[in-house]
Amino acid sequence: MFAIGDFARLGRVSVRMLRHYDALGLLVPARVEPSTGYRSYAAAQLSRLNRIIALKDLGFTLRQVGEVLDEKVGIDELQGMLRLRRAELETEAEAARARLLSVEARLAIIEAEGRMPAAEVVVKQIPAIRVAETTGIAASYESADVGPVIGPLFDQLCSRLDAAGIETVGSGMACYEPAADGVLIHAALPVAVDLGPGSGFEVVDLPPIEAATLVHHGSMDTADFAVQQLGRWIEANGYHSLGYARELNLECPPDRDLWVTELQEPIVKTARPGAA
Amino acid sequence: MFAIGDFARLGRVSVRMLRHYDALGLLVPARVEPSTGYRSYAAAQLSRLNRIIALKDLGFTLRQVGEVLDEKVGIDELQGMLRLRRAELETEAEAARARLLSVEARLAIIEAEGRMPAAEVVVKQIPAIRVAETTGIAASYESADVGPVIGPLFDQLCSRLDAAGIETVGSGMACYEPAADGVLIHAALPVAVDLGPGSGFEVVDLPPIEAATLVHHGSMDTADFAVQQLGRWIEANGYHSLGYARELNLECPPDRDLWVTELQEPIVKTARPGAA
DNA sequence: TTGCTCCTCACGTCACGTGAGGTGGC
DNA sequence: TTGCTCCTCACGTCACGTGAGGTGGC
Numbered sequence: 001m002f003a004i005g006d007f008a009r010l011g012r013v014s015v016r017m018l019r020h021y022d023a024l025g026l027l028v029p030a031r032v033e034p035s036t037g038y039r040s041y042a043a044a045q046l047s048r049l050n051r052i053i054a055l056k057d058l059g060f061t062l063r064q065v066g067e068v069l070d071e072k073v074g075i076d077e078l079q080g081m082l083r084l085r086r087a088e089l090e091t092e093a094e095a096a097r098a099r100l101l102s103v104e105a106r107l108a109i110i111e112a113e114g115r116m117p118a119a120e121v122v123v124k125q126i127p128a129i130r131v132a133e134t135t136g137i138a139a140s141y142e143s144a145d146v147g148p149v150i151g152p153l154f155d156q157l158c159s160r161l162d163a164a165g166i167e168t169v170g171s172g173m174a175c176y177e178p179a180a181d182g183v184l185i186h187a188a189l190p191v192a193v194d195l196g197p198g199s200g201f202e203v204v205d206l207p208p209i210e211a212a213t214l215v216h217h218g219s220m221d222t223a224d225f226a227v228q229q230l231g232r233w234i235e236a237n238g239y240h241s242l243g244y245a246r247e248l249n250l251e252c253p254p255d256r257d258l259w260v261t262e263l264q265e266p267i268v269k270t271a272r273p274g275a276a
Numbered sequence: 277m278f279a280i281g282d283f284a285r286l287g288r289v290s291v292r293m294l295r296h297y298d299a300l301g302l303l304v305p306a307r308v309e310p311s312t313g314y315r316s317y318a319a320a321q322l323s324r325l326n327r328i329i330a331l332k333d334l335g336f337t338l339r340q341v342g343e344v345l346d347e348k349v350g351i352d353e354l355q356g357m358l359r360l361r362r363a364e365l366e367t368e369a370e371a372a373r374a375r376l377l378s379v380e381a382r383l384a385i386i387e388a389e390g391r392m393p394a395a396e397v398v399v400k401q402i403p404a405i406r407v408a409e410t411t412g413i414a415a416s417y418e419s420a421d422v423g424p425v426i427g428p429l430f431d432q433l434c435s436r437l438d439a440a441g442i443e444t445v446g447s448g449m450a451c452y453e454p455a456a457d458g459v460l461i462h463a464a465l466p467v468a469v470d471l472g473p474g475s476g477f478e479v480v481d482l483p484p485i486e487a488a489t490l491v492h493h494g495s496m497d498t499a500d501f502a503v504q505q506l507g508r509w510i511e512a513n514g515y516h517s518l519g520y521a522r523e524l525n526l527e528c529p530p531d532r533d534l535w536v537t538e539l540q541e542p543i544v545k546t547a548r549p550g551a552a
Numbered sequence: 553t554t555g556c557t558c559c560t561c562a563c564g565t566c567a568c569g570t571g572a573g574g575t576g577g578c
Numbered sequence: 579t580t581g582c583t584c585c586t587c588a589c590g591t592c593a594c595g596t597g598a599g600g601t602g603g604c
Contacts, residue, residue: 003583003584004583004584005582005583005584010526012398012400012401014568014569015583015584016567016568016569016570017567017568019568019585019586020567020568024567036575036576036584036585037584037585037586038576038583038584038585039584039585042527043526043527043536044491044493044527044536046491046526046536046538047395047396047491047493050395050396050397050398050489050490050491051395051396053396053398054396054397054398055396056567057375057378058375058378058379058382059375061566061567062566062567063566068392075386075390075391075392078386078392079383079386082379082382082383082386083383085379086376086379086380086383089372089375089376089379090376092368092372093369093372093373093376096365096368096369096372097369099333099334099335099365100362100365100366100369102333102334103334103358103361103362103365104362106334106358107355107358107359107362110351110354110355110358114351115351116344116351116354119323119326119327120323120326120327120329120330120331121326121330122288122326122329122330124288125288213326214326215320215322215323215326217320217323250286250319250322251318251319251320260319260320260322262322279557279558280557280558281556281557281558290594290595291557291558292593292594292595292596293593293594295559295560295594296593296594300593312558312559312601312602313558313559313560314557314558314559314602315558315559332593337592337593338592338593339592554604555604556602556603556604557601557602557603558600558601558602558603559599559600559601559602560598560599560600560601561598561599562596562597562598563595563596563597563598564594564595564596564597565592565593565594565595565596566591566592567591568590568591569589569590569591570588570589570590570591571588571589571590572586572587572588572589573585573586573587574584574585574586575583575584575585575586576582576583576584576585577582577583577584578580578581578582
């Protein structure tokens, strides 16, 4: 028989853990001295302690460990638990790799620029949304080309929705689509009406996307750096851009320097990012 | 300005999280209506929320996130934090891989044997220990060869320690060492005296080892299966055996069927276990 | 009037670590 | 008497999730 301290040393666990397992009924001492409450453990109990430690190390909760040890789960259920754990561990390893990549990218940026980036890229699942939109075309993605097109498009869209008595239910968005002779530009406003063409606009459902997003402050004329930053982040963090970017106008007061815009770039994970 | 629910949807976080960040002073709403307590967030605050999410996703605690955002840490310290995180993430990925290997080994055992193994292998760091020992030789590792040697060795050792007035301070151990003409067998008992030779025994320090351990119940004549199990576990879990095994006699009453013995096999990690 | 959103507590989570305050045997 | 080990509470950890119980504007 071992005193709790000796048994703890033998099993490489803390005394506190043995008391905890006792309290949970996971590992009850072979004997408890009634007058003092002193716990004594039999050498043979080391097997059970080892099983507890081993199952815990696999990532099971103590509740699950107890159920397995007391044979409350059948062999099939046990296999199911192990397969579930396997899947969880795969996800966990994947997540650790992704974070590692991200930390390394950040270290590289600090190394190169001497400071943290001012804005942060965040990956978001963007749900489908119904919008009314009008479409124009610009010669290129540059703001000098886009600016003169997008402004009038929104003005037209607003007045036509107004004329049709349709209310908008969210922030305006610009969507960019590559085309043979330049860039198709969609000015879009969320609405809650049926699909189909209106007079001077169309009602469509934008598909849900996974996107890397970045908040830009100020006029879109100054957004080029942010767009580049977004592109670099996507490459450095194991993603691939799908093009067809969106911009969400979170705030657009008259003073364009006070604008707040969320840039959204649809992405997919690059197959097997690879470690290091 | 956004109500808390709208801002939460925008940032893909829960309302509860925004309140939590407010309570911590991490992200205070641009305005709080004094009469109702209603929170309002400015669009521009989305940047800060994104930074919080991004840093949190790297694995920093909210306390650390706050220190970074409020520039309480310099660039050097920040680099230090990121490098530390990188090391932690490498360890984490490694641990996830090791657990994955372990879960898969267990699934394979269940597949082959239709049940969980009765005893569990546990890896332990075994500290250095001073022992008095006598040495004999056996023809092989088989219990038929070992048994007749080890028993008398312990009897001799005990009586000689007794004669020398030396007390033992722990359980007896057997250590096995391969030799040209068989196996060297050391019978050892922990003592707290100076190093050097006694009469009929020697006092030496056993080195600390990392070992895979397994508890065997019953006579050592029936331990062969346990020894094999230990060997298979070592291979399946990305380790390499170093030989020179030890046995720790946790309990050895007259009835040998009631013996409890911990088998200890020194190991090292196999370089790059490799995933899957 | 019915929903919907918002508010403030405050408990629960998970496996212990870490005192506080006290006891029993060498 | 001094250490050492043992005991039982009970708070703290970390980032929220989840009610409970209630309010304000359409």
